[in-house]
Amino acid sequence: MTERQQEFEQQLAELQRGYRVRLPQRVAAIALAWNRLREPPGTGEAALDLQRLAHNLAGSGTAFGFPAVSKAARDLETVIEAWPGVGEGAVEEALAVLHGTVTELASQDAGSAAAAAGAVKTTPLLDLVLVADSGSEPCRELAAQLGHYGYRIEQLRDSVALEQRLAQKPPAALIVDASHGRGKFSGIEQMVHLQESGVALPPVFYLSDRDDARTRLAGVRAGGAGFFIKPVDAIDMAAALERLIPHESPEPGRVLIVDDDTVLAARHALVLEQAGMRTRVVNDPLRAPEELADFHPDLVLMELYMPECDGLELAAIIRQQEAYMGTSIVFLSSDTDTSLHLHALRAGGDDYLVKPLPPERLVASVAARVQRARTLNTFMARDSLTGLYNHSRIEEQFLRELARAHRLGTPFAYAFIDLDHFKQVNDVYGHAAGDRVLMSLARLLVHRLRRTDLVGRYGGEEFIVVLPDTDWEQAMSIIDELRESFAGIRHQIAGSEFRVTFSGGVAGFPTFSDAVTLARAADQALYTAKRTGRNRVVRAPLPRPG
Numbered sequence: 001m002t003e004r005q006q007e008f009e010q011q012l013a014e015l016q017r018g019y020r021v022r023l024p025q026r027v028a029a030i031a032l033a034w035n036r037l038r039e040p041p042g043t044g045e046a047a048l049d050l051q052r053l054a055h056n057l058a059g060s061g062t063a064f065g066f067p068a069v070s071k072a073a074r075d076l077e078t079v080i081e082a083w084p085g086v087g088e089g090a091v092e093e094a095l096a097v098l099h100g101t102v103t104e105l106a107s108q109d110a111g112s113a114a115a116a117a118g119a120v121k122t123t124p125l126l127d128l129v130l131v132a133d134s135g136s137e138p139c140r141e142l143a144a145q146l147g148h149y150g151y152r153i154e155q156l157r158d159s160v161a162l163e164q165r166l167a168q169k170p171p172a173a174l175i176v177d178a179s180h181g182r183g184k185f186s187g188i189e190q191m192v193h194l195q196e197s198g199v200a201l202p203p204v205f206y207l208s209d210r211d212d213a214r215t216r217l218a219g220v221r222a223g224g225a226g227f228f229i230k231p232v233d234a235i236d237m238a239a240a241l242e243r244l245i246p247h248e249s250p251e252p253g254r255v256l257i258v259d260d261d262t263v264l265a266a267r268h269a270l271v272l273e274q275a276g277m278r279t280r281v282v283n284d285p286l287r288a289p290e291e292l293a294d295f296h297p298d299l300v301l302m303e304l305y306m307p308e309c310d311g312l313e314l315a316a317i318i319r320q321q322e323a324y325m326g327t328s329i330v331f332l333s334s335d336t337d338t339s340l341h342l343h344a345l346r347a348g349g350d351d352y353l354v355k356p357l358p359p360e361r362l363v364a365s366v367a368a369r370v371q372r373a374r375t376l377n378t379f380m381a382r383d384s385l386t387g388l389y390n391h392s393r394i395e396e397q398f399l400r401e402l403a404r405a406h407r408l409g410t411p412f413a414y415a416f417i418d419l420d421h422f423k424q425v426n427d428v429y430g431h432a433a434g435d436r437v438l439m440s441l442a443r444l445l446v447h448r449l450r451r452t453d454l455v456g457r458y459g460g461e462e463f464i465v466v467l468p469d470t471d472w473e474q475a476m477s478i479i480d481e482l483r484e485s486f487a488g489i490r491h492q493i494a495g496s497e498f499r500v501t502f503s504g505g506v507a508g509f510p511t512f513s514d515a516v517t518l519a520r521a522a523d524q525a526l527y528t529a530k531r532t533g534r535n536r537v538v539r540a541p542l543p544r545p546g
């Protein structure tokens with residue numbers, strides 16, 4: 001075996017271990033889906049969910065070296081297909097066999113299962129340390145303003161306290177008053193002194209009363225990441241911090257593999273998963289559209305020759321749908337005929353890979369295409385001023401969330417937010433000032449909400465927030481807290497200062513169960529908020545019975 005093959009086999013073994021550790025969770029998901037189906041109101045969708053979970057497990061078990069799991073899952077799938085004709089007992093029995101098979105495997109590998117269960121995601125650190133004289137009013141005000149954007153600020157008086165703080169838990173960044181202490185550059189000098197004595201500093205932003213070259217130069221020489229003249233507009237500082245603080249690693253690329261050759265498809269999936277991508281395999285091309293809608297891949301990797309529906313036909317089906325304009329299509333085939341390659345590209349494919357393909361070539365081609373699909377999708381999905389989801393994308397996300405909530409029976413909240421008297425802001429301070437206000441609200445929403453929440457700019461000064469797994473009482477208090485924070489932001493433009501407020505309307509699922517009534521309810525609640533004085537959040541009234 002060559003060194004490369006050895007490495008590949010090792011990687012496969014690693015993947016196999018990961019798959020094995022997650023098996024109990026997959027069986028638990030199947031058991032949950034079965035409970036949902038059995039207890040009213042079980043729907044056709046719940047039955048499909050259950051069938052798909054069992055089918056996926058049946059399809060992947062053997063590929064990962066667990067044929068007994070595949071067999072038990074396939075038996076369960078067959079019984080589910082025949083249900084309710086076969087009765088609950090048969091399903092329970094098949095489920096028990098699957099559970100037993102997986103429990104046995106899990107007990108052999110309890111150690112790694114525990115390790116996998118213990119993996120907890122952390123949220124990015126957003127605390128900052130401000131080094132300034134305690135009596136400095138502009139610095140106190142800046143701290144308060146940054147607090148509205150979701151940064152936690154701790155103020156320290158001297159470099160001794162700072163050194164202790166850095167040793168405990170380093171903050172995301174330091175903000176240092178350049179003239180803090182004695183002397184013009186004493187704040188800067190303190191940082192230089194700390195660095196020279198071997199203390200590792202996070203990025204430092206200097207605040208200064210004076211905008212002269214000497215002070216700026218001192219800041220640059222001290223390794224400053226930014227230099228701001230007092231009084232600092234908090235939105236500028238928030239923007240600089242946002243660029244600096246590393247965000248969570250991007251979502252892994254999602255690849256849908258369509259190939260009727262189960263072994264080859266599983267192998268491609270293993271290779272791509274090993275390279276950090278998420279994959280889903282479909283062996284029946286006619287199921288691809290359904291999986292596409294459910295999985296939302298960045299890229300579809302498909303075999304050209306397949307029974308019933310070949311790759312070119314499937315590409316045509318995908319390309320006819322606007323929702324998948326940004327999805328890459330890569331063909332795989334052992335056919336080296338170049339005219340066929342051209343034909344495949346004309347049919348909407350982005351690349352054509354000839355088999356057999358070394359793993360690193362597959363990973364490189366797919367990763368490059370995933371990246372391009374991501375970039376294209378970002379342009380298509382984002383509002384250029386605020387960077388939030390644009391109108392069509394937030395609507396799409398809302399519908400997706402609604403479908404998920406229906407499927408899982410979880411609540412979610414929907415809020416419509418609209419700036420108050422925004423026309424006056426434009427009229428009095430100019431359009432550019434209005435744009436800055438829109439950006440500041442966008443920043444506040446993104447910083448203060450969870451990563452799983454969805455925020456979009458619906459139109460001019462209207463925003464939509466979707467809060468998954470949140471009931472509307474929680475949503476009311478979250479949106480109201482945001483309202484209060486936003487009202488506290490001082491917007492500064494050419495020496496003048498002003499504040500802006502927003503009004504909000506909140507509605508939720510399952511109180512309103514379809515998209516139209518839910519959005520209309522939130523809109524009406526917003527209208528009530530405007531009519532009753534603005535700068536408030538109103539909950540949609542309960543729907544009339546019947």
Ligand SMILES: Nc1nc2c(ncn2[C@@H]2O[C@H](COP(=O)(O)OP(=O)(O)OP(=O)(O)O)[C@@H](O)[C@H]2O)c(=O)[nH]1
Nearest residue numbers: 418419420421422423424426431432434435460461
């Ligand atoms: N600066 C800026 N203004 C915008 C943008 N999009 C829409 N607007 C402005 O937003 C203002 C909305 O005004 P109205 O619909 O009258 O609402 P309002 O003044 O906020 O009043 P209420 O909603 O009733 O509180 C208009 O003046 C639009 O020109 C934009 O991208 N930038």
